[in-house]
Amino acid sequence: MTRDRDDGRNPLPLVLFSGTDDRLTAAAVLAVGAAAMGRRVHVFLQYWALDAFRADRIAKDHGAAPEAGPEGRAAMQRHGGQHWSELFRQAKEVGEVRITACARSMEMLGLSMEDLDPLVDGQEGVASFLLAAGDGGITFI
Amino acid sequence: MGATVEVHRSIDARGMPCPGPLMSLIGAVREAEVGQVIEVWSTDPGSATDIPAWVRKAGHDLVEVEETPEGTRFVVRKAR
Numbered sequence: 307m308t309r310d311r312d313d314g315r316n317p318l319p320l321v322l323f324s325g326t327d328d329r330l331t332a333a334a335v336l337a338v339g340a341a342a343m344g345r346r347v348h349v350f351l352q353y354w355a356l357d358a359f360r361a362d363r364i365a366k367d368h369g370a371a372p373e374a375g376p377e378g379r380a381a382m383q384r385h386g387g388q389h390w391s392e393l394f395r396q397a398k399e400v401g402e403v404r405i406t407a408c409a410r411s412m413e414m415l416g417l418s419m420e421d422l423d424p425l426v427d428g429q430e431g432v433a434s435f436l437l438a439a440g441d442g443g444i445t446f447i
Numbered sequence: 448m449g450a451t452v453e454v455h456r457s458i459d460a461r462g463m464p465c466p467g468p469l470m471s472l473i474g475a476v477r478e479a480e481v482g483q484v485i486e487v488w489s490t491d492p493g494s495a496t497d498i499p500a501w502v503r504k505a506g507h508d509l510v511e512v513e514e515t516p517e518g519t520r521f522v523v524r525k526a527r
Contacts, residue, residue: 338466339497342473343504387464396470 317346319439321446325354327390328370328382333447334393341401349394350435351426352408355447357415359407364391364423394425404438406430452510452522455483461518465493469501472523476507479525484510490518498523 318340322333333355337347351359358368370379388396397403407422407429419429436444456475460468468489475485487498498521502509511522 335466338470342466342469342501385464388467393466400470400473 317348317438317440317442319348319350319435319442319444321350321352321435321444322355323352324371324447325356325358325368326371327368328374328378329447330355330358330368330390331387331393334390334397336445337403338393338397338400341397341403344401347397347401347403348435348438349403349405350408350430350432351405352411353414356407356411356417356422359405359423359426360417360421361423362421364425365389391423391425398425406435408432408435452484452524454486454522455479456485458485458487461488461490463489463491465491466497467491468494469497472498472521473501473505476505476523476525481525481527484522484524486520486522488518488520494519494521 318336320333320337322330324330333349337349340347358364370382374382394403394405405426407417407426409429409431412418412429419426456479458471458475460471463471468487468491472485472487475487479485489498499509499512502523507526508524509521510524511520513520513522
């Protein structure tokens with residue numbers, strides 16, 4: 307069972323900032339793919355991405371980035387597929403995926419852990435996230 | 448394209464977008480016993496690269512890939 311893990315040597319650190327469904331879906335696809343390929347994934351939620359993980363809002367329509375336009379939104383709806391929250395759930399099932407909330411964003415939005423979907427494992431500061439991210443690059447979405 | 452391998456479980460993931468078929472396959476491989484063979488049907492173009500990449504990384508065997516007008520069939524043996 308160790309061959310589909312890489313001992314965390316090559317983690318994928320993702321910082322999620324945007325709270326629109328298109329960007330969250332793109333991030334979730336990266337997370338689930340990395341988890342399937344044995345990479346440790348660490349997701350850090352800031353600002354509007356954190357807001358989208360609120361338990362009472364996670365399943366609601368979060369819109370799309372401005373560049374989507376009406377045609378892009380229609381294409382997204384036509385394509386369908388699984389919701390990004392379900393993809394993150396799958397990522398956690400198949401691999402080592404930790405999702406944390408930025409403590410500063412929690413404070414700004416007036417949130418406590420009980421307000422968030424159980425997908426979120428805890429909250430932490432940026433230094434703690436960077437320590438876990440290792441020496442590689444960070445993907446900001 | 449003689450399908451002579453005995454398939455223990457067949458998954459129809461046609462119509463699911465990427466990475467749906469791969470995730471369905473991973474779930475089935477986890478539930479299977481070593482040596483069992485699983486086939487997954489996909490119409491997702493990403494599967495053509497993703498399923499072989501995952502099978503290699505996870506250390507299983509890709510027994511067959513068959514392209515048909517109804518979709519692509521990937522046959523995987525759980526090797527460990």
